[in-house]
Amino acid sequence: MALEIIESCVNCYACEPLCPNEAIYQAAPHFLIDPVKCTECIGDFEVAQCASICPIEGAILDELGAELNPPGSLTGISLEMLAKYQAAVEATYQAALEAKSA
């Protein structure tokens, strides 16, 4: 029974000091949870602390691999809007490439 931090973690440190079991540690390329120490906060808090402060949707998974903060749940940004974001980033990137080769 343990949560897991995956690669979308942005290394913001927010979760690390909150863990009652010191299960979270800084690692490269992102923070990790020691599955042996993690208790999902049961007995200490009503809700898993790391998943309650993490600002990145999808960065923390439950023991079944499900996202604790699914897309849209924290930012209000829907999947559709997210696709728009990716298109905008891609366009900016392409423009930069073109400017460089010009």
Added chain:
Amino acid sequence: MELPVLNAGQQEASQGGCASHSCGSTDDQLSHLPEHIRAKVHNHPCYSEQAHHYFARMHVAVAPACNIQCHYCNRKYDCSNESRPGVVSEVLTPEQAVKKVMAVAANIPQMTVLGIAGPGDPLANPERTFATFRELSERAPDIKLCVSTNGLALPESVEELSKHNIDHVTITINCVDPDVGAKIYPWIFWKNKRIMGREGAAILIEQQQKGLAMLAERGILVKVNSVMIPGVNDEHLAEVSRVVKSKGAFLHNVMPLIAEPEHGTFYGLMGQPGPTHEELQKLQDACSGDMNMMRHCRQCRADAVGMLGEDRGQEFTMDKIEDMEIDYEAAMVKRAEVHAQIARELEIKDQARAAKTELVAIQGLKTDQPATRPVLMAVATKGGGVINEHFGHASEFLIYEASGSGVRFIGHRKTVPYCEGGDTCGDGESALDKTLRELAGCEVVLCSKVGYEPWGPLEAAGIQPNGEHAMEAIEDAVLAVYEEMRVAGKLEARPVVQQKAA
């Protein structure tokens, strides 16, 4: 740094259009503050419009965590309130941060202020933030410390803040009404839970106001930042201004929302527009009836280094700092000398200004002259309060308003330098278009030099390029040009040519 050429001798220059005691002064922003506050902020580049031409500041990015979410922020990047969106700062440990501050303070003796503003919320990282402050108060006691926060953890931090001799705190307050807050803050983390929507916003507002009052009670200066979000809190901000003033904030700084789809923020993706320069200025004017505004704020990045408006961060990366040999004692002595030198310059400038004011008072109000309309002028400067930047090299312009009652600083507008290399390089085309767009509303642009190529497009856009006042004090030059315009009969009516971006 090049110290400014002071034009004390020019004070007799024609002041025809001037009809007020505030003539020539853009710094009356601070003039009505109580003396003890003025003494604290007069050499702080972020608080004093005058000081920001002379003194430098730096931020260290030691505070990555945040305890709230704002709709104008994408947490993959730095805090969007304290940094321009889309920026990622290298997070430092407190030890690294102290090392960096000591190195910068030794190399840039104009440095007076060290701030912690992110990249998350400093008070959501209390250990890292306070370890940095503790060490610095000991090792560089001449450097002022300041901190910016969203206010959620402020009440519990006031005690500790007052211990570290931190006399400046900035709180970002975008609203005092939870219904407005619900449209800005999707959630907060509070007492071990994530609290969504209006309920979270209500707690945040309560904590901000409580923290503000506690700081004011202890005599710690509080500045309030607000992000102006058209259609969300624009009409509400005058109320915010009133409330925070009554609680003891000494300055209110309204900043424009910056929201682009590529920043990946909620507002950016929703197409929420930021305010136009005109809307921002109108609101700042409406609020300044209530309280001081800080129009020269640059929304610096969380690891900015140097004078306001410049960023020398790249000269002080951790690996470069490792190789520097620094004599800290000597550096502190040098700083004291440079600060004293600048203080003398400013004093002379103040005296010149006072003399000028008197002169106008003696000459009377010149009521025989017809009323003149106000004119916006853009100025290219590298600092020092003088016109000393080429048009093509300027990455930002300071905007001044000249009118019958003198000159006042309005704000700054960022752009892409028209030409990085020389005055007539080939493909600066789109950069010039951007500059023309940014300068919309201005009728004159003052710079040390302006190339042949941009001259025509500037004139066509109704912006008169002017390189005749190079190395002159900004306010004197703006007044002189205004006077020329008056004599030429250009100030009676609105200009015929309406500026439009090319």
